[in-house]
Amino acid sequence: MWRISTRIRPANCTPCSTTILTICAPRPRTLKRPGAKRFRLPHTAFSARAETLADPTTPPPARVPFSERGRRGDKDTIMAQESVTPPVEAPDASGVECPSEEEWPIGRKAAIFSCSIVFLLGVFDFIDRQVVASLLPYIKDEWSLSDTQLGMLVSVVNISISVLVVPSAYFIDKWSRKKMIALMGAIWSLATGACAFAGSYAHLLFARVFIGAGEAGYNPAAQALIAAQFPKRRRGTAIALTQLGMGLGAPIGLIAGAWVASHWGWRHAFGLVAVPGLVLSCLALFIRDYKSVDMRADKGESAKKKSSLADYVAMLGVLLRTPSLLCVFAGATLKLLRTGAAMNWMPSYLMREGGMSPVQAGSVSSALFLGSILSMVCIGPIIDLTRKYRAHGIPLVIAVCFLLQGGLQLLAFTALPAGGWTQIAVLFVGGVFGGGMAAGFSTIIVDLVHPGARATAISLMVLCQNILGFALGPVVVGFLSDNFTLGTAMSLLSFAPLLAGLAFVVCFFTYRRDAAKVDCVNLSFEG
Structure with missing residues (x-):
């Protein structure tokens, strides 16, 4: 049991800063319950209370009712009663504490709103990309194109994405995710609408290049943003939903393009699927984004300087x-x-x-x-x-x-x-x-x-x-x-x-x- 002394302070005691008394922790005692092996309670279980009482700003520990106390000799119960300070999560090597995986960084409703916008933009991303596949017979008949020229209308989008996806990611990581999502959505939607006014094959091919330019930065920005807004335990489901939107967009684009072209012509198909993307791009500006962070390990004076292109190349390495x-x-x-x-x-x-x-x-x-x-x-x-x-x-x-x-x-x-x-x-x-x-x-x-x-x-x-x-x-x-x-x-x-x-x-x-x-x-x- 605890003892109070005003004269002698043993080496294992902690002085109380609010009184003249000295609170002395007893020696670790050995307990034994029937049918169990002897075990020794560590001294740290008692030193936590002594350290807490030494701080005048810390309230005294709450007394545990007798009815809620565990059996004598229950090691876990005694440890829980004696330790009053909650465990503190240790910082990582960089000195920044890891956020809890169970928390919603921006709240559940805001995260679901962001995921909904990204999902719908993903649907129209692939609708605008794949709608041309169902319109190729109509375009071929109007301009008497070869199959090679028709295939180029499809491939040029992937070529444009391949050329611009990494440069777009530079602005995503260094500037803003939600602004890049809105900008990319507006570019590919306007380019899809421009396809409806193409007067020649060259004009249509040029517009398709800008569809790929818009889609180049959308997927990296969307995945990075959604991953940050959802707790880690829900991250896989959130990312899967955004990918599901892209998967649904491809067949919808083929079906919708064929139906509209058969009733009003292939130009109306391009114009019809371009409008929803513009609306969703404006709504993307209301998504809550996180402030860009620097990847460099050192947090000294060099981290205060703006990262250069050389730093970005080093990051790629x-x-x-x-x-x-x-x-x-x-x-x-x-x-x-x-x-x-x-x-x-x-x-x-x-x-x-x-x-x-x-x-x-x-x-x-x-x-x-x-x-x-x-x-x-x-x-x-x-x-x-x-x-x-x-x-x-x-x-x-x-x-x-x-x-x-x-x-x-x-x-x-x-x-x-x-x-x-x-x-x-x-x-x-x-x-x-x-x-x-x-x-x-x-x-x-x-x-x-x-x-x-x-x-x-x-x-x-x-x-x-x-x-x-x-x-x-x-x-x-x-x-x-x-x-x-x-x-x-x-x-x-x-x-x-x-x-x-x-x-x-x-x-x-x-x-x-x-x-x-x-x-x-x-x-x-x-x-």
Whole structure:
């Protein structure tokens, strides 16, 4: 028990600053309960009370009612009663305390509003990009264009995105995310509307270049902003919803463009889908953004200076030397290589190998795409559930999904009859496993990258996806089809998700080491 002395102060006592008394902590005593081993209570449990009483500004500890006290000898209960100071979260290596993962940085309603705007902008992003695919026959008849010229109308958007995505990310990280979202949305919407007034093929091609310029900075800015506004335990679901909007926009653009063109002409289709994007771009200005932060580790005088282009290049070098990020870039590129090739060649495969009519082949291909949309709906909660138990297990979940997708597709193209319902069902299940993994890519990148470089890291992934994925996939399958058969080409294409799965297996082993290098930063949001 405690004793009070006014004359002698042992070495293990703490003087009280408000009285002349000296509060002395007793020696650690040994307790024993029936049927249990002896254990010793640590002296720190009592020193916390002595230190608290030594501060005159600290209120005295609350007395625990006798009815709420635990049994004599219950170690955890005694420790909880004696310790009155709550645990303090230790700062990280940079000296900044990590924010709680359970908090909503800007509030639940404001975060949901931001996610809704980003989701709808993602829908019209891909509507404006893909609407031209359903209008190609009408444009070909009006201007007597070749198939090469028509294909250029589609490819020029990806080329423009590839050229401008990294420069756009510089302004996203250094300037403002919400302003870049609004600016990008306005650019691609105005460019889509300008397509309706094109007087020649050159004018239409030039307008399509600006559609890609607007879409270049949208995805990195949206992912970086949404990741910061939601608590970490909900981050996977929030990012998956933004990716779902893009997935829904592609089929909506094809259906809406064909319907409007058949009733009022192809020019009206461009004009109709451009208006909602302009409205949503204005609403994006009401999103709460966080203040840009510097990635440089030192917080001295050099951090007060404005970051230069050399600092940005150095930051790119840091990102490209992170093993886990390189694995994500490789896996995402292989995934898009398979997706880009399948979207363009699956109808032809079903017609040549399965004997389907063009209408049947198009319908089945659209149904297979629904499996990817279902995957986008499921992957977000799965990522959040995995994070709850083991955060570094997220790459392993993605790897398993890709390996299952690749195995099922290899089985469908090599062992099952082409165009049969069994093959279609197996391909659909494979699409469910691996079709919506884009949210997982962005989640890993956000976890492994400083907030001041997240948009840049995502832009590097988008660059690899567009150059080596969407652009290269159809060409590779066409080359293999010319030298072998289309069925053989589709079978070999199944190895892309298998290799992507292996890349994320490697990421699983490097994830924790790279995550430990990331500094925790308290982001400050606009009022």
